[in-house]
Amino acid sequence: AVVTNPVLASNRTFDYIILGGGLAGLTVANRLSENCTISVLVIEAGQDNRDDPRIYDIYQYGSTHGTSLEWSYPSNGGVIRGGRTLGGSSSVNGAIWTRGTKQQYDAWSQLLDPIDASVGWNWDGLLSYMKKAESFSAPTSQQRAKGADYVASCHGSRGPVNVAFPNLMYGGPQQSYFASVMVKFGLAKNPDLNGGTPNCVSFPPLSLNKNDGDHRSSSATAYLSPVESTRTNWMTLVGQQVTKIIFNPSTVHPRVATGVQFGTLSGARYTAFARREVIVAAGSIGSPKILQLSGIGDATALSSLGIASIVDLKTVGKNLQEQTINIMAANTTYFDVGGRGPSDAIAYPNIYQLFGTQANAMISHIQSSLPAWAASQAGSALSAGALRNIYTIQSNLIIAQNAPIAEVTFKTKNSGDKIGTNIWQLLPFSRGTVQISSSNPFDIPEIKVNFFAIDFDMATQIAAARFTRHAFQTAPLSTLSTGESLPGFTLVPDSPDHGSTANWTSWIMNNARPVAHPIATCAMMSRSLGGVVDAQLRVYDTKNVRVVDASIMPIQISAHLSSTVYGIAEKAADLIKNAQN
Numbered sequence: 069a070v071v072t073n074p075v076l077a078s079n080r081t082f083d084y085i086i087l088g089g090g091l092a093g094l095t096v097a098n099r100l101s102e103n104c105t106i107s108v109l110v111i112e113a114g115q116d117n118r119d120d121p122r123i124y125d126i127y128q129y130g131s132t133h134g135t136s137l138e139w140s141y142p143s144n145g146g147v148i149r150g151g152r153t154l155g156g157s158s159s160v161n162g163a164i165w166t167r168g169t170k171q172q173y174d175a176w177s178q179l180l181d182p183i184d185a186s187v188g189w190n191w192d193g194l195l196s197y198m199k200k201a202e203s204f205s206a207p208t209s210q211q212r213a214k215g216a217d218y219v220a221s222c223h224g225s226r227g228p229v230n231v232a233f234p235n236l237m238y239g240g241p242q243q244s245y246f247a248s249v250m251v252k253f254g255l256a257k258n259p260d261l262n263g264g265t266p267n268c269v270s271f272p273p274l275s276l277n278k279n280d281g282d283h284r285s286s287s288a289t290a291y292l293s294p295v296e297s298t299r300t301n302w303m304t305l306v307g308q309q310v311t312k313i314i315f316n317p318s319t320v321h322p323r324v325a326t327g328v329q330f331g332t333l334s335g336a337r338y339t340a341f342a343r344r345e346v347i348v349a350a351g352s353i354g355s356p357k358i359l360q361l362s363g364i365g366d367a368t369a370l371s372s373l374g375i376a377s378i379v380d381l382k383t384v385g386k387n388l389q390e391q392t393i394n395i396m397a398a399n400t401t402y403f404d405v406g407g408r409g410p411s412d413a414i415a416y417p418n419i420y421q422l423f424g425t426q427a428n429a430m431i432s433h434i435q436s437s438l439p440a441w442a443a444s445q446a447g448s449a450l451s452a453g454a455l456r457n458i459y460t461i462q463s464n465l466i467i468a469q470n471a472p473i474a475e476v477t478f479k480t481k482n483s484g485d486k487i488g489t490n491i492w493q494l495l496p497f498s499r500g501t502v503q504i505s506s507s508n509p510f511d512i513p514e515i516k517v518n519f520f521a522i523d524f525d526m527a528t529q530i531a532a533a534r535f536t537r538h539a540f541q542t543a544p545l546s547t548l549s550t551g552e553s554l555p556g557f558t559l560v561p562d563s564p565d566h567g568s569t570a571n572w573t574s575w576i577m578n579n580a581r582p583v584a585h586p587i588a589t590c591a592m593m594s595r596s597l598g599g600v601v602d603a604q605l606r607v608y609d610t611k612n613v614r615v616v617d618a619s620i621m622p623i624q625i626s627a628h629l630s631s632t633v634y635g636i637a638e639k640a641a642d643l644i645k646n647a648q649n
């Protein structure tokens with residue numbers, strides 16, 4: 069059941085305590101509680117808002133921004149959003165359902181010790197779990213006529229999360245015109261963004277239930293709602309923030325967690341005990357914060373805050389990779405947009421398509437810059453040497469494997485007079501950190517995203533902006549447009565190469581904000597590369613503390629994150645179950 073009274077969990081012992089009832093937390097809780105002899109407690113800081121239309125009505129996407137339904141984490145690159153409600157970010161996100169390239173998932177195994185390769189952190193090993201989460205509805209003939217398409221083998225059919233094209237999807241000329249311009253620019257038009265080959269233009273489905281008025285399908289509605297009245301072995305406590313993990317003081321190596329503390333800013337503190345494991349699933353900002361508050365992190369930094377070291381693990385909160393979004397738009401002549409959305413077409417160009425004749429120069433620049441980039445970002449990683457090894461894998465994906473480096477989401481405004489794009493560089497080399505600066509668990513940690521610390525990241529954002537401007541000017545899309553309105557030619561004058569680097573840089577710097585895709589702050593990597601968790605998602609030097617959420621992803625993927633995080637959580641649940649035997 070979902071409860072609000074902390075006394076119901078206080079001083080009780082559960083087999084598993086899951087910290088955070090977000091996307092990953094509820095997924096794991098559901099799978100572990102399938103066994104009725106196993107007891108599970110989920111502690112979620114937000115409330116249960118499943119009945120709030122701002123949560124369930126996908127057409128109201130954005131109405132939670134800036135409200136108490138979201139964390140608004142300040143960073144040195146703007147506010148990072150995250151769901152602060154049951155279901156976490158899956159309850160407030162844009163619901164776009166896509167996956168990265170096969171090779172990007174395969175790279176996760178390369179970042180682990182060779183002995184861990186058999187655990188299956190690769191495309192083949194994760195696809196079945198991503199599909200396990202999913203129940204896909206094929207588009208109707210009407211939706212297909214509007215551009216929706218799919219490849220059946222990319223999708224699951226019996227999972228909890230409903231994935232479909234919205235009933236009211238756009239059907240005007242705008243999206244197909246955008247797709248044809250992308251084809252002119254050299255991108256293939258692929259039927260499905262979920263098959264590990266996203267270097268294309270395509271129409272993604274969304275995590276929504278088309279048989280329920282297109283209502284959002286979140287981890288809360290998918291994994292909790294169907295079983296909450298029957299699974300008496302699963303308690304979800306909302307409105308309580310985890311303040312720290314408690315360890316058995318007599319264990320030294322590996323450290324054994326015995327329970328957690330939780331409470332509210334003005335209320336009492338409580339303790340619940342874990343018989344088996346503590347599973348941290350508080351997201352890429354919340355999870356490193358909890359570990360650090362518990363004494364797992366850089367011992368020197370923690371001791372300066374009066375926090376005793378449990379595990380001196382310097383990379384907790386490091387390796388942060390967030391992306392940067394800019395919004396572009398064009399005025400249009402009147403046309404019927406043919407629906408209400410959301411149903412955006414997305415283009416994922418690779419380095420050759422985005423940089424065109426400049427691609428080879430950019431590749432040389434990457435190859436010759438890796439050591440200097442690694443040295444400059446070393447403070448946000450384990451070391452320059454470790455980061456250089458990670459960068460080598462990352463750059464290989466970009467240069468040799470055609471991993472898309474930018475997302476260009478084509479947006480339709482319902483008023484029918486505007487088209488636009490959201491653009492973001494997908495695979496930043498800039499690295500950041502999440503670090504608590506006080507021992508008060510209700511203080512926000514210091515977050516440095518360090519956007520554009522590496523010049524390639526800015527070059528990619530500029531190239532995506534030029535690419536969009538060029539697309540607005542190319543037929544047939546140009547036949548709808550009466551001129552770019554954002555940024556427009558006053559702020560960024562046009563030129564044969566679609567705007568100068570100086571003008572684009574200044575506009576991007578003034579307008580870029582975080583995408584809300586933070587990852588890697590508790591990265592699953594070998595210790596020598598600066599990992600925080602091993603291939604079992606266990607925090608190094610602990611016996612029974614795992615991290616299961618987006619923070620374990622070691623490097624960015626060319627995709628939206630939710631399908632992948634569901635796959636991580638489904639796979640983690642099996643790893644945890646296997647450890648029970």
Ligand SMILES: Cc1cc2nc3c(=O)[nH]c(=O)nc-3n(C[C@H](O)[C@H](O)[C@H](O)COP(=O)(O)OP(=O)(O)OC[C@H]3O[C@@H](n4cnc5c(N)ncnc54)[C@H](O)[C@@H]3O)c2cc1C
Nearest residue numbers: 088090091092113156157162163164310354617618628630
């Ligand atoms: C605005 C927005 C738009 C997005 N759009 C898309 C999209 O269109 N498609 C897509 O695939 N992905 C999208 N994403 C990304 C995707 O939703 C996230 O990557 C994913 O939900 C991360 O899952 P998680 O389990 O790591 O964290 P979350 O789902 O964020 O869950 C973390 C949970 O932990 C809770 N928590 C944190 N600290 C504590 C604490 N101390 N005690 C108790 N609870 C705590 C939080 O309240 C939250 O419920 C978007 C994200 C956002 C924020």
